[in-house]
Amino acid sequence: MLRRGVLKPLDVAVAAGFAAFALTEEFVVRMPGDWWPYALTVFTALVLLRRVIPLVALAASSVSASAVLYDEPPINYRLWQLVAMIIASYTAGRLLRWGGARRDLVRAAVSAGLVLVTALVYWAYDRTDPMAAFFFSFAPYALGVAMALQTERLAETAAVRASIREQQAREAIMEERVRIARELHDMVAHSVTVMTIQAGVVRRRLEGGLPVDPQLLRTVESSGRDAVGELRRTLGLLRGEGTDTAQAPVGLERLDELIAQVREAGLTVSVRRTGEPAPLPPAADLSAYRIVQEALTNVLKHAGPARVEVTLDHRADGLHLAVVNDGPPAAPGATAGGQGLIGMRERVTLFGGELTAGPRKEGGFAVRAHLPGGRPPAAGSGDAAAVTRVTGEAGATGVPS
Structure with a gap:
């Protein structure tokens, strides 16, 4: 991009080419007059410094190439004088901008005026070729202005693209932070909740002089280890560590472990699986x-020792799951949607599914979700082919949904 400022190798190359052209013209054509070595030295310097003093270079070259310095037509001036004016005119159009500060506007107006006056003088002294009079002065100037505008448009486009890339990077970082925060909330909050409830049971039994089941303490320890492991895994993601140090992602294959944890925390849970289980994508x-x-x-936090039924229904249109409890009615505002419900909705929305959560008329609370992407329906499949399994502790009671 052409800019005002320090001399560059291109400036030296242009000045050297101009001097070589002028010397060739002088020794080949042998124009009259002995003043040309001094003028050529001055204009070579002006070509060299054209980006440093563009207005001075344009004024000097326009006057030098002007017809007022010569006799009646045909005008008898050197061709290199015209070339110097063309170079200066292009440079002025490229560098002197019409926008910005008042000083820049004045400089641009002066440069345009010089070009116009030069064209008019050419035309006034030689009306035989008016197109040449305006072409040699205005064409380089207009080309310089067009190049400057094109450069500005390209710069603006590059800036817009850079801004879009930066915005996309910020959004990606924010999405990753939200995902990590959701993972922390889902795993760590669950483990800490289980630990808190079981530690409370141990405390109350100790205060009442009752024996403490060692399994409760082992469950507290296990939940603590799970929480610490999840924290390490998440912090590893934040630090950009590879997956070698991360734990294997959890899924429905570990649902029985989860159910065992909440049962030890005091919930009575039954699990009902319906349909033929089909592999889900890892994220789903x-x-x-x-x-x-x-x-x-949430049942542990808000419903106390309630009975819960977890239903996993594998259908052709995906997985339908429900978690229903028969705990006491929810307090006013409890269903407004905390971080947990927000996280559940985000997960379901990610796969184009549906989620409903709210109190039941019979009492308690129900969470139902549909995650699309199940297996395609098999030929001849129907309700008679569905497989239903009910698992739970001895005496566990399912809650009607």
């Missing part, structure tokens, strides 16, 4: 596990 599998986990954590 993880989201299904997190939704069940968050729903059970």
